[in-house]
Structures are given as structure tokens and as C-alpha cells.
Amino acid sequence: MDAVKIYFSDFFDVDEDTIEGYGAVNISLINDLPLFIDPFLLFNSSDEQFQKIHEEIIKYLLFLQEQASPHPSLSEGMMKSWYLFPEVKQTWLGFSLDGNAGRGLGPGFARDLHLGLNSIFKDFGKETIPKSPHMEKLCLISPNVGRDKISDFTTNFAKKFLLEYTKDFAEIYLEPEQCKNFTVPKVEFNYTTMSWSSKVYTLPCFNDDYVLLTPKSLLTRDDTFINRSDMIRNMEMIAPSIGDAALRFELNNYFQSVLSKKKKKMSKTEKEHAALELILRHPELIDYYLKYKEDNEQEATSISKQNVQEVKLIFNTQLQKLVSLLTENTAFYKTAPSSLEEARKRVKYLKTVIEDQDGYRIFYYNGKPIKRESDLQTMYRLVWYASEMDVNREVNNGRGPVDYKVSFGSENSALVEFKLASNSKLRQNLAKQVEIYKQANNTDKAIKVIMYFSEEELNRVNGILNELNLQNCEEIILIDARNDNKPSASNVK
Numbered sequence: 001m002d003a004v005k006i007y008f009s010d011f012f013d014v015d016e017d018t019i020e021g022y023g024a025v026n027i028s029l030i031n032d033l034p035l036f037i038d039p040f041l042l043f044n045s046s047d048e049q050f051q052k053i054h055e056e057i058i059k060y061l062l063f064l065q066e067q068a069s070p071h072p073s074l075s076e077g078m079m080k081s082w083y084l085f086p087e088v089k090q091t092w093l094g095f096s097l098d099g100n101a102g103r104g105l106g107p108g109f110a111r112d113l114h115l116g117l118n119s120i121f122k123d124f125g126k127e128t129i130p131k132s133p134h135m136e137k138l139c140l141i142s143p144n145v146g147r148d149k150i151s152d153f154t155t156n157f158a159k160k161f162l163l164e165y166t167k168d169f170a171e172i173y174l175e176p177e178q179c180k181n182f183t184v185p186k187v188e189f190n191y192t193t194m195s196w197s198s199k200v201y202t203l204p205c206f207n208d209d210y211v212l213l214t215p216k217s218l219l220t221r222d223d224t225f226i227n228r229s230d231m232i233r234n235m236e237m238i239a240p241s242i243g244d245a246a247l248r249f250e251l252n253n254y255f256q257s258v259l260s261k262k263k264k265k266m267s268k269t270e271k272e273h274a275a276l277e278l279i280l281r282h283p284e285l286i287d288y289y290l291k292y293k294e295d296n297e298q299e300a301t302s303i304s305k306q307n308v309q310e311v312k313l314i315f316n317t318q319l320q321k322l323v324s325l326l327t328e329n330t331a332f333y334k335t336a337p338s339s340l341e342e343a344r345k346r347v348k349y350l351k352t353v354i355e356d357q358d359g360y361r362i363f364y365y366n367g368k369p370i371k372r373e374s375d376l377q378t379m380y381r382l383v384w385y386a387s388e389m390d391v392n393r394e395v396n397n398g399r400g401p402v403d404y405k406v407s408f409g410s411e412n413s414a415l416v417e418f419k420l421a422s423n424s425k426l427r428q429n430l431a432k433q434v435e436i437y438k439q440a441n442n443t444d445k446a447i448k449v450i451m452y453f454s455e456e457e458l459n460r461v462n463g464i465l466n467e468l469n470l471q472n473c474e475e476i477i478l479i480d481a482r483n484d485n486k487p488s489a490s491n492v493k
Contacts, residue, residue, distance in 0.1 A: 004323050004333065006030055006382055007316065008092075008211065012204060014173055016316075022169055024213040025308070026316055027092040029206055031381050033315055034374070035093045036151035037158055037218045039135055040225040041304055044297045049161060050218065057157045058133050060189060062125045065117040074114040081195065083110035085156040085186065090212045093219070094148065105156075109149050113138060129287035131294050136226035140279070140286050147223050160187050162212045163201045169213055170204050180205040221307035225300040231289045232275040238288045247282055254278050310365055318362040319379055325353045326383065340414040340447075344477075347416070347449050350383075351479045354451075360481045369453035369481065373420050376451065380418050414447065421452035427464045430476075451479045458482075 007026050009016045019026045027033060042054035064082060071078060085105040087094065116138050117124060125133050139150050155162075163184060170179050179202050187199040203210035223229070236255060242248045254274060279285050293300075326332040330349040353359035362379075363370045370376060419426060430448065452458045461478060465471045 004327060006319070006323070008204075008213070011206060012174055012178055018173055019213070022173075022213070023215045023217065024165075024169070025093070025216055025219065025312070027211075027213070028315065028382060029092060029211065031378055032092055032094045033311055034378070035214075035219040035221055035308065035311055036147060037093075037154045037214065038220040038224045038300070038304065039150065039154045040293070040297075040300050041218050041220065042154070042158070043132060043134065044300050045217065047217075053154075053158050053161055054132075057135055057154065058125065060157065061117070061133070061135055063189075063191065063194075064113070065122075065124055068114055068117045072118055074111060079107060079110045079114075083113060085152060087152050088155045088159055088162075088212065090210050091155065091162065091214050092211070093214060094151065105149060105152050109153075127287050127290075129284070130290035134226055134290055136224055137286060137290070139224070140226070140228050140231055140289070147227065150224055156186065158218070159184070159212075160199075162214060163187065163199075163203070165215065166203055166211070166213045167201050170202065174204060178205065179203055180210070182210045184210070216308045217301075217304070219308050220300075220304045221311060225303065226290065226293050231279075231286070232272055234289065234292060235275060235285075238285070238292045241291065242285075242288055244284075247284070250278060250282065251285075314362075314365055314370065314375060315379065315382070319382055322353065322359055322362045322379070323383055325357055325359050326350070329353060329357055332383075343414045343416050343447050344475075347447060347477050350449075351477060355480045355486070358486075360483060360486060363451070363453075363481045364483060369483075371420065371422065373418070373423060376420065377418050416447045416449065418449045418451070421450050421457035421461045426450070426461070427468070430464060430470060431468055446475060448476045449479060450476065451481050453481050453483075455482070 003010070005011055006028055007016075008014070008029060009019055009026050011029050016026050025033070025035065039054060039057065042050045042057075045051055067078075067082070074083070083105070084107070087105075124137065127133055135153065136150055139147075181200055181202050182205075183198050183200050185198045186196040188197050189195075190197055201210070203212070205211070235251065239248060239251050239255075242251065326349060330353060332346055332349040350359075354363070363376070417429075419429065423429070450461055452461060458478070458480070462471070465473075465476065470476055
């Protein structure tokens with residue numbers, strides 16, 4: 001059969017080293033990779049082009065702030081024109097559960113931003129404590145604005161650079177027939193007309209849409225360098241730099257209430273609530289936190305490089321090895337008519353390759369097992385893609401999401417759930433969820449796949465299965481990904 005196509009390099013017949021040498025990520029064109037642009041990496045960059053993107057973000061926010069004063073109520077027209085931005089899905093990076101289509105910046109984000117610029121961030125752009133304004137300020141207060149919203153907003157302002165960056169790559173390395181002309185909306189803001197303008201670019205074309213490459217140096221994974229949890233966690237670190245005696249006194253009182261062993265231990269939620277109340281009373285604490293992050297800016301680059309390397313190793317290098325093992329040693333990529341049988345066979349092929357053919361190595365990074373269930377599920381989605389089966393991730397038909405619904409036509413479907421043995425809700429999931437999913441999705445076919453990385457995890461799973469009388473259930477398949485009980489496949493006789 002033809003080689004399995006997963007990455008930009010596969011679909012556009014470009015060597016991976018060429019993309020790497022250009023400084024970009026070899027994205028998957030099947031599912032988003034869990035990376036996103038961090039605005040602090042723009043601010044902290046020595047590249048003038050990246051610094052300019054950060055300056056454009058601040059300039060636009062200052063424009064919105066200027067407009068927010070005479071327009072305290074956010075009208076629908078104002079929201080649509082200035083506050084709503086789609087996700088730039090063409091980067092194939094982010095948090096989409098299936099493919100690359102995310103929600104973008106909706107009305108909730110717009111209202112939070114408008115309210116913030118009208119209230120707690122009225123001094124935005126006039127800060128004297130940090131070196132620069134930072135748009136991440138919004139996520140430090142609002143629980144509804146997380147890394148995905150901050151990244152979507154940032155990527156929209158990086159879009160012009162990404163369009164030109166990808167266009168230049170295409171001109172050098174791609175054939176003309178691999179590209180098309182696309183009219184891209186909201187490329188540049190005209191401050192005279194106060195409106196966004198479109199522009200035409202010649203870009204790589206995939207499934208009638210354009211594709212954008214992104215420099216690795218702009219990307220991170222788990223959270224933005226400036227974020228809410230980090231601010232609360234580091235409040236002790238910012239205390240020494242606070243010159244205001246009264247504010248320092250209140251901060252010390254907070255530490256005593258949170259850290260005092262004499263008092264009842266506060267929960268994480270209670271600590272966060274107490275910290276946020278203090279910050280709301282003294283929003284200048286945010287500026288001291290921003291200064292602390294600026295003073296430790298070298299960490300941002302270090303974390304970014306580590307995160308991008310981890311994603312590359314897991315989702316590119318190691319995943320390609322898994323696909324090769326499945327292609328060479330099993331019939332994983334051959335189609336069978338029954339979705340349940342197809343799903344079960346493929347899971348068993350996966351089990352064989354992982355347990356007996358060194359495939360377990362794919363699920364380790366720096367000698368430690370992958371502990372993000374979302375990573376496992378994304379990897380599963382990528383290796384299934386070449387099948388003629390229709391594989392949809394996180395189907396939600398009213399009673400909660402299932403990891404995958406595998407189908408071959410509307411009347412022939414099976415549900416497949418991938419779980420880690422370490423999942424704290426595994427017992428609850430085994431006991432209740434599958435039956436609910438079967439009813440909601442009109443199928444009585446469901447497979448539960450559980451991967452374990454230690455004997456302790458195996459014993460835990462077996463204990464749960466025995467307790468629920470499921471130890472002989474054919475539809476529950478355990479995969480042994482331990483690294484302490486397997487000789488190398490080359491040594492097996």
C-alpha cells in the first residue's frame with residue numbers, strides 16, 4: 001500500500017529536514033498538534049519581526065481601550081467589527097478535539113475584554129512597573145480566558161507574518177500545482193478607516209483550504225508563560241519587590257492565612273479564591289508579577305524549546321515509528337467491513353506492536369511514560385487516519401463525549417475509548433459511561449482500551465475489573481506499555 005500520510009511533509013512531498021531547517025514545525029494535517037503561540041515569546045524575542053507582532057497587539061488593545069471609554073456598552077456591531085476573531089485553524093496547532101476546527105474568540109471573550117479595558121485595566125499601556133504592557137493581563141483575572149483564547153487572539157495578529165512566512169516557503173520548496181491563491185480576511189487593521197482589510201496570498205492548498213507553517217520559536221505547550229496559576233503560585237516570589245508597605249503587609253497576611261500550620265489547611269480552590277480577592281483589591285500586584293516574569297524571561301525560551309521538542313518527539317519521530325511498525329508487521333491499514341471487528345482487530349494489532357515489537361517505546365519521553373490521556377488519544381487518531389473507516393474524536397451526542405466513534409456508514413458504528421490505567425475516574429468510567437454512550441450513539445458496540453505503565457497500575461486495573469465482574473469482558477483490552485519487562489524485539493527468539 002502507499003505510504004501513510006500524516007504530516008505536511010507527507011502531503012506536500014517535502015523532506016522533514018527542509019521544514020526543520022526553515023525553522024517551522026512539521027504539522028499534522030489530520031489533527032491539531034498540542035502547541036500554540038505564546039505572546040510572551042513575541043515580546044521576549046530578539047527577532048524584530050516578532051517584536052513588531054507584539055507591538056501590533058498592544059497598539060490594537062490601546063485602540064480598543066480608547067474606543068471603550070465613549071462606548072461603555074458593547075454593541076453587536078462593535079463586537080463583530082473589532083472584538084470577534086475566528087481561530088486561525090490553518091496552522092493545525094491548538095486544542096481541537098477533532099481535526100483543526102476550534103471555536104475561536106466568541107462573544108464571551110469580547111465582553112470580558114471590553115469590560116476589562118473599561119475597568120481593572122484602565123491603566124493598560126501606562127504601566128510603570130513592568131517594561132511593557134502584556135495582553136495576558138486579561139487571563140490573570142478572568143477564569144473564562146485561558147491559553148486557547150490568548151493564543152487565538154495572538155495568532156490573529158501573527159497571521160500576516162505567518163502568511164508571508166508560508167508564502168516564502170512555498171515559493172522556494174513547493175510546486176505551483178501544490179498551491180492556490182486565497183483571499184484571506186482580517187489580515188491588517190486600518191486605523192484610519194477603523195476596519196480590517198483582506199489580502200490575496202499564494203499558499204499551500206490542502207482539502208481546498210490553505211495551510212500555514214509556524215516557527216518553532218514562537219510555540220509552547222502547557223500554558224502561556226504568564227498565566228493565572230503561575231501568578232498565584234509565585235506570589236511569595238514577587239513580595240520582596242513591592243515598595244508599598246501597606247500592600248506588602250496585606251500580602252504577608254495572605255501568606256500567613258494560607259501557609260500557617262496552626263490554622264485549618266485551605267484547599268487549592270480556597271487559596272486561589274483568597275489570592276484573587278487580594279489581587280482584585282490591589283490590581284497593581286499584577287504589574288509586580290509581570291515584572292517578575294520579565295526579570296526571568298530567559299525561562300520562557302527554555303520552556304518553549306523543551307515543549308516543542310517533546311511534541312516533536314512524541315507526535316512526529318515516535319509516532320512515525322509506530323506507524324512503520326504497524327504497516328510492516330500487521331494488517332492495521334487494511335479495511336474490514338465490520339466496524340466493531342475492525343476496531344477490535346486494530347486495537348489488537350496495536351497491542352501486539354506495543355507489547356511484542358518495541359512499540360511501547362513510543363509512549364515514553366525522557367524515560368518517563370506519557371501521562372496525558374489527550375496525547376494518547378491524539379496519537380490514536382493519527383495512526384487510524386489512513387483507514388477507510390470514519391473516525392471521529394470526542395463524539396458528544398448529549399450524554400458526554402466518548403474518545404472515538406468508528407463507523408463505516410451510518411448503520412455500522414462502534415465506540416472506542418482509550419484510557420490510562422492511572423486515570424482517577426477509571427472505575428466510574430468502566431461502571432457507567434460505556435452503557436450511556438451506547439444508548440446515546442445508537443450502537444451496542446463499544447471497546448474500552450486501557451494502557452498501563454507499571455505492575456502497580458496493572459494490579460489496580462485488575463482489581464477494578466474483578467470488583468465490577470468485568471475480568472472476562474471481550475470488549476475491554478489491556479495494553480502493557482511497561483518498559484521494565486520487555487526484551488528488545490531484536491533479541492526475542
